[in-house]
Amino acid sequence: MVNPLTPEVLADPVALTRALVDIESVSLDEKEIADRVEEVLRSLPHLTTHRHGNTLMARTDLGRAQRVVLAGHLDTVPLNDNFPSTAEGDRIYGCGTSDMKSGVAFALNLAVTLPEPRYDVTYFFYEAEEIESRYNGLNLVAQAYPHWLEADFAVLLEPTYGVVEAGCQGTMRATVRTRGRRAHSARSWKGVNAIHAAGAVLDRLAAYEARTVEIDGCTYREGLNAVRIHGGVAGNVVPDLCEVEVNYRFAPDRTPDEAHAHVQEVFDGFEVTLTDSAAGALPGLTAAPAVEFLAAVGAAPVGKLGWTDVARFAALGIPALNFGPGDPNVAHAPDEHVEIGLIREGAATLRRWLA
Amino acid sequence: MVNPLTPEVLADPVALTRALVDIESVSLDEKEIADRVEEVLRSLPHLTTHRHGNTLMARTDLGRAQRVVLAGHLDTVPLNDNFPSTAEGDRIYGCGTSDMKSGVAFALNLAVTLPEPRYDVTYFFYEAEEIESRYNGLNLVAQAYPHWLEADFAVLLEPTYGVVEAGCQGTMRATVRTRGRRAHSARSWKGVNAIHAAGAVLDRLAAYEARTVEIDGCTYREGLNAVRIHGGVAGNVVPDLCEVEVNYRFAPDRTPDEAHAHVQEVFDGFEVTLTDSAAGALPGLTAAPAVEFLAAVGAAPVGKLGWTDVARFAALGIPALNFGPGDPNVAHAPDEHVEIGLIREGAATLRRWLA
Numbered sequence: 206m207v208n209p210l211t212p213e214v215l216a217d218p219v220a221l222t223r224a225l226v227d228i229e230s231v232s233l234d235e236k237e238i239a240d241r242v243e244e245v246l247r248s249l250p251h252l253t254t255h256r257h258g259n260t261l262m263a264r265t266d267l268g269r270a271q272r273v274v275l276a277g278h279l280d281t282v283p284l285n286d287n288f289p290s291t292a293e294g295d296r297i298y299g300c301g302t303s304d305m306k307s308g309v310a311f312a313l314n315l316a317v318t319l320p321e322p323r324y325d326v327t328y329f330f331y332e333a334e335e336i337e338s339r340y341n342g343l344n345l346v347a348q349a350y351p352h353w354l355e356a357d358f359a360v361l362l363e364p365t366y367g368v369v370e371a372g373c374q375g376t377m378r379a380t381v382r383t384r385g386r387r388a389h390s391a392r393s394w395k396g397v398n399a400i401h402a403a404g405a406v407l408d409r410l411a412a413y414e415a416r417t418v419e420i421d422g423c424t425y426r427e428g429l430n431a432v433r434i435h436g437g438v439a440g441n442v443v444p445d446l447c448e449v450e451v452n453y454r455f456a457p458d459r460t461p462d463e464a465h466a467h468v469q470e471v472f473d474g475f476e477v478t479l480t481d482s483a484a485g486a487l488p489g490l491t492a493a494p495a496v497e498f499l500a501a502v503g504a505a506p507v508g509k510l511g512w513t514d515v516a517r518f519a520a521l522g523i524p525a526l527n528f529g530p531g532d533p534n535v536a537h538a539p540d541e542h543v544e545i546g547l548i549r550e551g552a553a554t555l556r557r558w559l560a
Numbered sequence: 561m562v563n564p565l566t567p568e569v570l571a572d573p574v575a576l577t578r579a580l581v582d583i584e585s586v587s588l589d590e591k592e593i594a595d596r597v598e599e600v601l602r603s604l605p606h607l608t609t610h611r612h613g614n615t616l617m618a619r620t621d622l623g624r625a626q627r628v629v630l631a632g633h634l635d636t637v638p639l640n641d642n643f644p645s646t647a648e649g650d651r652i653y654g655c656g657t658s659d660m661k662s663g664v665a666f667a668l669n670l671a672v673t674l675p676e677p678r679y680d681v682t683y684f685f686y687e688a689e690e691i692e693s694r695y696n697g698l699n700l701v702a703q704a705y706p707h708w709l710e711a712d713f714a715v716l717l718e719p720t721y722g723v724v725e726a727g728c729q730g731t732m733r734a735t736v737r738t739r740g741r742r743a744h745s746a747r748s749w750k751g752v753n754a755i756h757a758a759g760a761v762l763d764r765l766a767a768y769e770a771r772t773v774e775i776d777g778c779t780y781r782e783g784l785n786a787v788r789i790h791g792g793v794a795g796n797v798v799p800d801l802c803e804v805e806v807n808y809r810f811a812p813d814r815t816p817d818e819a820h821a822h823v824q825e826v827f828d829g830f831e832v833t834l835t836d837s838a839a840g841a842l843p844g845l846t847a848a849p850a851v852e853f854l855a856a857v858g859a860a861p862v863g864k865l866g867w868t869d870v871a872r873f874a875a876l877g878i879p880a881l882n883f884g885p886g887d888p889n890v891a892h893a894p895d896e897h898v899e900i901g902l903i904r905e906g907a908a909t910l911r912r913w914l915a
Contacts (some may be wrong), residue, residue: 433792
């Protein structure tokens with residue numbers, strides 16, 4: 206098969222975005238796109254390339270004093286009548302346009318066209334970001350080959366609509382349970398209805414006032430939400446159990462333990478079980494390459510609200526931020542798209558920073 | 561195979577209860593018990609016997625002025641480490657002891673031992689009462705051969721712990737929906753949480769005061785309960801829909817339409833959809849055989865709270881009541897049992913009435 210990532214395509218971040226989108230790569234099905242990208246990277250004499258599963262790492266070794274990572278995932282959520290890409294006016298539509306093949310195009314375009322960047326650069330293209338952690342290529346490499354990721358600063362090319370989103374909020378999920386006593390619903394007064402008791406849990410959620418936290422000039426807005434509720438035994442039974450799963454998104458000034466304690470306080474008097482949690486990441490904007498990156502962008506950073514893989518870099522001790530042309534509001538949506546102008550602007554910013 | 565329903569066993573309602581319990585007959589698996597009972601009925605010259613599926617009808621034709629039905633279902637709920645039967649003190653334990661093979665034993669004992677009852681009697685033993693209506697033998701016969709059921713009065717031998725439970729309450733289920741707007745839970749303020757909105761639905765249920773209604777000296781206590789709740793899209797999404805399934809048990813002075821209107825009123829302002837409903841049955845204690853039956857029992861009737869197949873008789877224009885030795889509180893429970901004393905008493909009552 207002829208590689209659609211031709212030299213002409215690789216030279217243009219917009220054409221490259223479309224070409225990448227047109228290689229289907231739903232999570233766990235990234236072999237083809239990884240093969241195509243690997244072929245490109247291995248053809249470049251200024252890069253050393255390694256592969257692990259469908260994850261690729263390619264690095265310059267110019268002996269620069271500092272090293273930065275440009276990272277993007279190759280996978281997408283499932284197609285949704287939005288494949289292959291289409292162009293309409295100033296936009297490219299299609300699965301992965303925003304999240305995050307336009308960001309991947311930034312990195313791959315620079316890998317090909319910038320043989321001598323001012324910092325050593327590690328290009329990192331990875332698999333399975335959209336699904337469970339145990340498949341995530343960044344997570345797998347961080348465990349198996351952490352030295353592949355060693356750097357002073359990382360830019361994760363997730364959709365941010367062209368602004369710098371620094372750090373990220375943490376996330377935790379917990380289950381709040383109410384219990385009762387089963388009875389036949391024809392004699393309901395012999396039982397205690399656990400679903401009715403959950404009304405008080407939902408009322409606390411409805412009345413909850415989330416914090417807004419300012420760190421290094423970045424604003425983090427928290428949220429506490431029921432994401433699932435489940436209860437019931439049968440159509441004729443007073444239920445003895447109701448479970449409300451809540452998701453707390455917390456500013457990076459709180460650790461997961463502090464977040465857990467807060468959720469237990471909110472639901473004081475109820476049974477609360479932690480399901481899982483992931484630490485956030487502080488903005489980390491003081492490293493020299495970060496300061497220079499912000500200067501190249503020329504606009505103030507904002508706090509990243511969603512949990513992203515910047516937290517995995519933070520856990521490795523590498524300050525990281527999110528920067529990509531995609532609109533996070535349309536990521537995973539059938540009308541996912543990216544604006545061509547933002548691709549051109551963002552690519553120019555990165556080149557200004559690294560050239 | 562030798563029929564365990566020997567003449568000695570058939571002559572004793574207690575031994576007969578155990579023998580019937582020891583023929584496994586979980587719903588849809590009633591062939592063996594129906595075969596054994598059919599063999600007994602067909603051997604009796606004073607009865608005319610018909611079979612439909614695993615449902616049996618056997619009737620006297622003595623030209624009496626009035627006809628009564630004695631009805632019991634042959635099936636049980638699934639076994640629960642309670643098969644075969646065991647005896648302990650004054651109790652017989654096992655699946656179906658209470659619900660309702662002790663009641664079936666009443667009818668089968670009379671069918672064998674009382675060739676000339678004072679009313680013509682239709683003995684009706686049917687399949688699949690414990691599962692969906694479309695399998696229910698009484699329902700099927702009421703549709704296919706309604707003349708099999710023609711009578712002036714019916715006694716359904718469901719567990720009532722030896723008291724007369726008259727009529728039955730109706731039941732309806734409805735779904736109450738709250739709607740919101742989906743959003744990523746990291747930016748929850750962009751959405752509207754439908755689960756949080758359901759708190760108000762549950763609060764109304766918790767605050768609801770059920771009616772208690774007196775009809776013909778029988779007390780019907782209503783109940784309105786959430787029996788299921790479900791909502792949620794994914795662990796990181798503000799949900800746009802929450803559904804609460806409610807079950808309203810209503811006294812037989814209300815029609816299903818009135819019950820529906822009441823539930824809509826309770827949840828005024830919410831989206832309410834009727835799922836299903838079944839009319840209750842008024843006590844119907846004025847028919848002559850009913851009056852005489854109550855005299856034979858010698859104790860005041862009470863209102864039946866659960867929906868039972870008496871409502872199917874009521875729908876055919878046949879007044880019906882529930883009367884059986886089983887304890888309804890242990891029906892369907894692993895420790896299901898029946899008291900031997902109540903079997904003897906109840907069998908004597910029926911004989912006093914019909915002999």
